[in-house]
Amino acid sequence: MMVNGYPRSYNSDSIRCLSSGEWxxxxxxxxxxxxxxxxxxxxxxxxxxxxxxxxxxxxDCNHGSTH
Structure with missing residues (x-):
């Protein structure tokens, strides 16, 4: 799960060991x-x-200015 403000760029939060022996x-x-x-x-x-x-x-408003 990703932290708020850090969206994930893939559809999953996990990785999988593939048949090739790689992740x-x-x-x-x-x-x-x-x-x-x-x-x-x-x-x-x-x-x-x-x-x-x-x-x-x-x-911060400059001197002489207001909100």
Whole structure:
């Protein structure tokens, strides 16, 4: 079973020993990347970097601006 935010890229969570004596392809979990948050006029964020599933970003209004 994959962790939330890491969807699997195959239909199974397990691998199987094949008649060839090799293992079937393992499931691959890939992290959900939401990318860089958008720039807002009159607001700043602490870090302009990629963010991932369930992460949050808090914008701070520039001096003299309100929500």
């Amino acid at each position: 079937s392809a393992p499931p691959m979990c890939t992290r959900v990347d939401c990318g860089v948050p958008p720039i807002l006029q009159d607001a700043q964020i602490p870090a302009r970097s990629n963010h991932y599933y369930q992460q949050t970003v808090t914008y």
